Amino acid sequence: MSEQTNKPNPRRFDDERMEHIMGRLLQVGVLVASAVVLFGGVLYVHAHAASPMDYRTFASEPSALRHPAQLFRLVARGDAAAIVQLGILLLIATPIARVVFAVIGFAIERDRLYVAVSLIVLAVLLASLLHSS
Amino acid sequence: MHLELFTALVFVGSLIAGLLGALTGLGGGVVLVPLLTILFHVDIRYAIGASLVSVIATSSGAAAAYVREGYSSVRIGMFLEMATTVGAIFGAFLAGRVPTRALAIIFGAVLIYSAWLSWQQSRNKHEVHHAENPWSDRLRLSGSYPDGRGGEQPYKVDRISAGFTTMFGAGTLSGLLGIGSGAVKVLAMDQVMRIPFKVSTTTSNFMIGVTAAASAGIYLHRGYVDPGLAFPVMLGVLAGSLIGARLLVRAGVASLRMIFTIVILALGVEMIVNGWMGKI
Numbered sequence: 001m002s003e004q005t006n007k008p009n010p011r012r013f014d015d016e017r018m019e020h021i022m023g024r025l026l027q028v029g030v031l032v033a034s035a036v037v038l039f040g041g042v043l044y045v046h047a048h049a050a051s052p053m054d055y056r057t058f059a060s061e062p063s064a065l066r067h068p069a070q071l072f073r074l075v076a077r078g079d080a081a082a083i084v085q086l087g088i089l090l091l092i093a094t095p096i097a098r099v100v101f102a103v104i105g106f107a108i109e110r111d112r113l114y115v116a117v118s119l120i121v122l123a124v125l126l127a128s129l130l131h132s133s
Numbered sequence: 134m135h136l137e138l139f140t141a142l143v144f145v146g147s148l149i150a151g152l153l154g155a156l157t158g159l160g161g162g163v164v165l166v167p168l169l170t171i172l173f174h175v176d177i178r179y180a181i182g183a184s185l186v187s188v189i190a191t192s193s194g195a196a197a198a199y200v201r202e203g204y205s206s207v208r209i210g211m212f213l214e215m216a217t218t219v220g221a222i223f224g225a226f227l228a229g230r231v232p233t234r235a236l237a238i239i240f241g242a243v244l245i246y247s248a249w250l251s252w253q254q255s256r257n258k259h260e261v262h263h264a265e266n267p268w269s270d271r272l273r274l275s276g277s278y279p280d281g282r283g284g285e286q287p288y289k290v291d292r293i294s295a296g297f298t299t300m301f302g303a304g305t306l307s308g309l310l311g312i313g314s315g316a317v318k319v320l321a322m323d324q325v326m327r328i329p330f331k332v333s334t335t336t337s338n339f340m341i342g343v344t345a346a347a348s349a350g351i352y353l354h355r356g357y358v359d360p361g362l363a364f365p366v367m368l369g370v371l372a373g374s375l376i377g378a379r380l381l382v383r384a385g386v387a388s389l390r391m392i393f394t395i396v397i398l399a400l401g402v403e404m405i406v407n408g409w410m411g412k413i
Binding site for chain 2: 015016018019020022023024026027029030033034037038040041044045048049053055056057058060061062065066067080081082084085088089091092094095096098099102105111113114117118120121124125127128129131
């Protein structure tokens with residue numbers, strides 16, 4: 001913990017510095033994800049412009065949009081819905097990247113307790129993603 | 134309704150939800166699902182999926198601004214995320230088994246409860262001194278925040294297991310209803326663990342994104358996230374909340390908060406009535 005400094009010291013790695021890098025990481029992640037979603041979304045609306053839509057009744061999304069491996073094949077073909085879905089995957093990855101960075105950050109601080117805590121959070125996140133794919 | 138018009142209307146609605154959520158500090162997610170289900174007649178499962186995505190976006194989008202203030206605690210956040218992420222998975226698991234009518238009624242109850250919390254928060258503010266909890270230092274949760282005069286104000290954390298349990302509940306609600314459940318997270322830190330309010334709100338913002346990410350994968354896999362709906366909702370709420378964060382002026386927020394509280398209360402009642410009558 002930095003006791004006397006208000007501004008983060010670029011040479012010393014502490015919690016404050018870690019949080020600044022994390023903040024940037026999240027900002028860049030959400031920016032990239034939003035750009036991909038916007039691009040795919042505009043294509044999507046363009047392709048389905050005149051067709052009536054119905055969200056009243058629930059029909060699960062097609063399987064290709066729910067599984068990352070198949071999703072990438074559709075993205076490569078320029079499928080609009082798949083591009084939006086890719087952007088959403090990037091968005092979900094952003095907070096996960098933050099936790100990965102926390103593991104590294106606490107390791108640099110040699111704080112074993114919090115390396116373990118961050119690894120537990122990461123394991124829960126990955127378990128939920130891998131279980132579902 | 135045609136897709137172009139629908140997309141534009143949903144975008145504007147989401148933008149207003151995000152703007153009001155940021156201005157009042159109550160979050161946009163909480164009004165988003167009622168907005169989509171009651172006004173746009175979207176199935177509650179699609180609404181929850183889209184809302185969850187927007188919750189991650191606003192949490193990450195606001196992160197840099199929150200970090201700059203220097204109040205958030207990465208340790209408290211990470212420690213409590215162990216509870217919220219497991220809770221979120223449990224909530225997402227429940228969401229697949231609970232009938233949509235029941236989801237609507239639970240959602241309504243949460244809305245009414247957050248309206249009540251918001252009402253309470255604007256009223257009582259008191260500082261009481263308590264004995265120090267030795268686990269605050271042992272778990273390295275103690276910290277300090279800038280006091281605004283160039284110094285640092287140290288703080289300790291209390292009632293850790295009660296806070297941890299409340300956080301599990303916050304995670305479950307988030308995973309079940311696709312909301313950030315920021316109000317419950319702040320309650321757990323501020324009221325239960327006696328963490329300073331500013332530290333609680335900023336740390337809660339980071340936790341919201343990680344918590345939502347834990348259940349978002351499950352929702353995506355179940356097909357609750359529709360690209361055509363998630364697109365305007367995510368970008369609308371994000372834009373609204375970023376504009377709201379810039380506009381944030383202290384004056385006038387109290388009356389705005391009051392109006393928003395009444396809106397949340399009304400939506401809560403509407404959700405319960407619709408759920409009860411089987412319209413959702």
